[in-house]
Amino acid sequence: MTAAPALRERPPGQGQPWPWLLPAVAVLAVFYAIPVLDVVRLAFSDATLIAPATGLSLDAVRSILGDPALRKVLATTVIFVAVNVVALQLAGLSIALLIVRGERRGLKGMAAFRTLVLAAWVVPGIANGLIWGLLFDEAPYGTLNSLLGSVALGPVAWLSDPKMALVSAVIANLWQGTAFSMIVFYAARRGIPPVLYEVAELDAAGPWRTFRSITLPLMRRAIAVNSVLVSVQTLNTFDSILALTGGGPGRATEVLALFTFNTVFYNLDLAGGAVLALLLFAAGITLTLLIGWIGRDRGTS
Amino acid sequence: MSAARWGDVASYALFALLAAFFLLPFAWLVSLAIRTPAEVYLGAARFIPEAPTLDNFSAVLSDRAFLSYLWNGLKLSAGGGALAIALAIPAAYACSRIPFRGQGAVLVGLLAVQMISPLVILVPLYRWMSTLDLLNLHLSVIAVYGAIGMPLAVWLLKVTFDAIPVELEEAAQIDGASRWLILGRIVLPLARSGLASAFVLTMVMNWSQFLVPFILLERDQDWPISVAIFNFAGSVSASTTQLLAAACLIAVLPAVLVFVALQRMIVTALISGAVKG
Numbered sequence: 001m002t003a004a005p006a007l008r009e010r011p012p013g014q015g016q017p018w019p020w021l022l023p024a025v026a027v028l029a030v031f032y033a034i035p036v037l038d039v040v041r042l043a044f045s046d047a048t049l050i051a052p053a054t055g056l057s058l059d060a061v062r063s064i065l066g067d068p069a070l071r072k073v074l075a076t077t078v079i080f081v082a083v084n085v086v087a088l089q090l091a092g093l094s095i096a097l098l099i100v101r102g103e104r105r106g107l108k109g110m111a112a113f114r115t116l117v118l119a120a121w122v123v124p125g126i127a128n129g130l131i132w133g134l135l136f137d138e139a140p141y142g143t144l145n146s147l148l149g150s151v152a153l154g155p156v157a158w159l160s161d162p163k164m165a166l167v168s169a170v171i172a173n174l175w176q177g178t179a180f181s182m183i184v185f186y187a188a189r190r191g192i193p194p195v196l197y198e199v200a201e202l203d204a205a206g207p208w209r210t211f212r213s214i215t216l217p218l219m220r221r222a223i224a225v226n227s228v229l230v231s232v233q234t235l236n237t238f239d240s241i242l243a244l245t246g247g248g249p250g251r252a253t254e255v256l257a258l259f260t261f262n263t264v265f266y267n268l269d270l271a272g273g274a275v276l277a278l279l280l281f282a283a284g285i286t287l288t289l290l291i292g293w294i295g296r297d298r299g300t301s
Numbered sequence: 302m303s304a305a306r307w308g309d310v311a312s313y314a315l316f317a318l319l320a321a322f323f324l325l326p327f328a329w330l331v332s333l334a335i336r337t338p339a340e341v342y343l344g345a346a347r348f349i350p351e352a353p354t355l356d357n358f359s360a361v362l363s364d365r366a367f368l369s370y371l372w373n374g375l376k377l378s379a380g381g382g383a384l385a386i387a388l389a390i391p392a393a394y395a396c397s398r399i400p401f402r403g404q405g406a407v408l409v410g411l412l413a414v415q416m417i418s419p420l421v422i423l424v425p426l427y428r429w430m431s432t433l434d435l436l437n438l439h440l441s442v443i444a445v446y447g448a449i450g451m452p453l454a455v456w457l458l459k460v461t462f463d464a465i466p467v468e469l470e471e472a473a474q475i476d477g478a479s480r481w482l483i484l485g486r487i488v489l490p491l492a493r494s495g496l497a498s499a500f501v502l503t504m505v506m507n508w509s510q511f512l513v514p515f516i517l518l519e520r521d522q523d524w525p526i527s528v529a530i531f532n533f534a535g536s537v538s539a540s541t542t543q544l545l546a547a548a549c550l551i552a553v554l555p556a557v558l559v560f561v562a563l564q565r566m567i568v569t570a571l572i573s574g575a576v577k578g
Contacts, residue, residue, distance in 0.1 A: 015480065020395035021407065023388045024451060031422060031448035032414045038425035095319060102312055105305065113316055115561055116323045118568070122560045124509035124527045127553050130534050131326050134333060134546060143329050146344030175326060187572040207308070236418035239511040243531060260420055265516065270424065277421040284416040 036281060042274035060271030069251060069259070077235070077256040080166065084234045085227055087174050092181025093223070097215070099182075100189050114182075121179035129243025132172035133159070136244075159245055162252035169241050169253045176240065177233070181226055188222035189215065232287045235280070256280055330553075333546035334358070341542050357547035366522065367529070371551070374508055374525035377439060381446020382504035386458075386496060388451045393458035394484055398467070408459070411452040419449060419512050427516055437520055445513050450503035457502070460574050461495025462488060498570035501563055508556045526552045 046057045064070060095117060102110045123131070135143040136158035148154035158168045192215065200210045238257035241247065247254035247262065254262075260280055264273030328348075333341065335353040361367055396404055426445065427436075435441045465488060473483050489496065511527045518524055524532070530552045534545055560567065 015399050017395040017399040017401040017404075020391040020399070022391075024392035024407075024411070024455060027388055027448045027451055028410070028414060031426070031445065032417060035422040035425040036417070038428075039421060042424065094315075098312055098315060098319075101308070102316070105309055105312075107309060107312060109316070113320055114568075115564055116320060118564055119327070119557045119561060120323055122505050122509070122556045123553050124511065124556065126509075126511045126527050126531045127549050130530065130545065130549050131330055131553075133534075134542060134549075135326060135329060137542075141342045141344030143325075143344065149344075175323065183568065183571050190572070232416045236416075236420070238420070242511075243534065257418060257420055261512070264424055270428075274424055277418075277424055280418055281421045284418065285413070288413045288416040 039274045039277050039281070042271055043278050045271050045274075057271075060269075061275050064263075064272045064275045069254075072251050073254050073256055073259045076166065076252070076254060080170065080253075080255050081231050081234045083170050084173055084177065085231045087170065088177050088230050088234075089181050089185075089223065089226060091174060091178045092226075093185045093219075095178065095182045096185035096189055097211075099186060117179045117182055120176050123176060125176070125237065125239035126243045128172055128176045129240040129245075132168070132175070132240075133244050136168050160249055162249055165245050165249060165252045169244055172240055172244055173234065173237060177230070180233070181230060184222055184226045184229075185219065188219045192218045228287050228290050232284050235283055235287070256283070330546050330550050333543055334550045336543050338541075338543060357543045358551070360544060361547045361551060367548070367551075369522060370524055370526040370529035371555070373439070373523060374527065374552075375555070377442050377446065377510075377514065377525050378504045378507035380439070380443040381450060381507040382500045384443055384447030385450030385454045385503045386500050388447055389454035389458050389499070390484070390489070393455045393462055394488065396455065396459045397462035398470075408456070411455050415452045419445075419510075423512060423516055430517065437518055437523060439518075439523065442514050442517050445517070446503075446507045446510065449510075449513070450506065453506075454499045454503055457499040457570055457574050458492070458495060461492045461499075461570070464495075464573075465491050494566055495570060498563070498567045501559060502567055502570070505556050505560055 043060060044058065046059060099110050099114055101107075137143060138145060138155065138158060138160060140146065140149070140155070142155075142158075144158065145155040148156065157164050159165050196214050196218075197210065200214055205213070235255075236257055238255060238261055241253055241255060241258055242261070245253045247258050256276065257280060260273055260276040263269050263276055267273075332348055332350065334357055335355065336350045337352060337354055337356075340347060340350045340352070392407075395401070396408060423445075430436050430441055469487055469491075470483050473487055474480075478486070508525075509527060510525075511531065514523075514525050515528045515531070518528070521532075530548050533548055
């Protein structure tokens with residue numbers, strides 16, 4: 001009974017956090033930490049999806065890293081991620097700023113437009129690939145080609161030309177992914193004190209000058225963090241590409257995540273897939289550490 | 302006309318362009334889904350079919366398996382969402398109310414694991430589940446969904462809890478209520494809308510999941526809709542474009558409708574999360 005009053009007097013701001021954190025930490029350990037360690041172990045083994053590892057070996061690492069396809073896949077991945085990161089953020093930023101401006105000016109249809117962009121976001125990745133597959137259909141009655149045909153353009157080899165196929169994959173990803181950047185930038189823009197814009201107006205600063213001197217500098221952190229989030233998301237994207245092109249033609253649109261998926265679940269090469277998964281993991285973690293680094297800067301700058 | 306008015310005109314022009322881009326895939330999907338096979342070959346020449354038909358939908362839905370794919374999708378998404386929330390509540394509460402060393406590390410760690418592709422962890426998880434005979438179970442998929450959805454849920458719920466005044470809890474504490482009781486009786490009811498947004502958001506994300514069920518469920522009858530349409534697309538020829546469109550529309554519609562109906566609530570939660578994070 002003596003301990004009870006002491007417990008009772010504790011304000012809500014104190015106590016042992018660990019019992020509360022236990023479920024979350026246990027989940028992180030079982031579903032993330034241990035599997036990642038196991039991936040490391042598998043990468044240095046000779047396991048296949050159907051046969052267990054028989055011993056340590058560097059064969060998988062050597063054969064995957066020596067695979068000429070990997071170079072092509074990595075190049076495709078870098079292009080795909082880089083182009084998407086720039087395009088997604090330009091689109092997201094423009095739309096967010098347009099919506100904020102529209103709201104301020106009392107323009108109609110802002111909510112409907114935002115809803116439309118968000119609706120694309122919740123389309124499952126597989127469905128995204130299939131839907132754009134219908135749009136990019138190269139038959140004469142395919143959507144985009146028949147649209148272009150009606151103004152005497154095209155036809156474009158959307159999916160059969162290797163370069164164009166990558167462009168098509170970027171377009172499909174842009175359609176679905178823009179909403180995320182839009183939300184982040186919309187939140188960041190709304191967080192800028194309106195008084196700054198009022199001062200700019202008093203100083204008769206034009207819109208471009210206001211954007212350069214107020215909006216952009218104050219959103220720099222949001223842009224930095226969002227770049228990392230978006231690049232990791234894009235790095236891990238593969239279901240929409242799988243449904244759109246299957247990685248083809250040839251390996252033209254086979255990004256690292258899709259290559260990993262194919263290696264493990266089609267070629268049943270578990271050790272090789274683990275090496276690739278490690279590469280994917282390392283790339284993701286590197287980008288995440290960047291967030292931490294950017295976040296740490298917050299207090300000082 | 303003033304500069305601001307010209308700006309409005311320019312804004313509308315840009316909106317129209319962007320709206321066309323975002324609308325086209327949806328509009329085209331609907332247009333294809335209500336066409337007869339003959340009209341599919343007309344392409345863009347006839348956007349609104351002369352004889353719109355619902356036959357494609359009935360053809361897709363008459364396959365009883367398709368209904369069970371939808372049901373499986375709903376079951377897995379809702380189960381996974383609920384599990385993610387349940388796992389996240391205590392951690393989010395601790396992060397919101399109990400200052401402790403390493404709190405920043407926990408929150409950043411949760412953000413960091415979100416960066417790990419499910420592809421990475423599924424390789425070992427598949428092997429373990431295979432050894433433990435846990436493949437082909439909906440519960441296994443729900444467990445993985447719970448793990449994947451939990452980190453985001455912790456972030457969203459922490460922000461929700463932060464917004465609830467702590468005085469209410471202090472009052473209850475003076476009355477001798479335990480912290481679990483306070484959480485259950487005071488905090489959670491007040492956090493209703495935050496809990497609901499986090500649940501709906503994780504659920505919509507689960508609905509989109511392809512990889513986890515594709516790998517953990519080998520039997521056709523267990524599949525959710527996302528896996529089923531991928532398989533369906535592989536099996537149809539070009540002559541059944543309209544059927545594929547109808548199937549895609551059926552797969553996409555539930556998530557889009559739920560999200561659109563609840564978007565104000567969800568977007569508010571996301572925006573406050575984005576500001577704090």
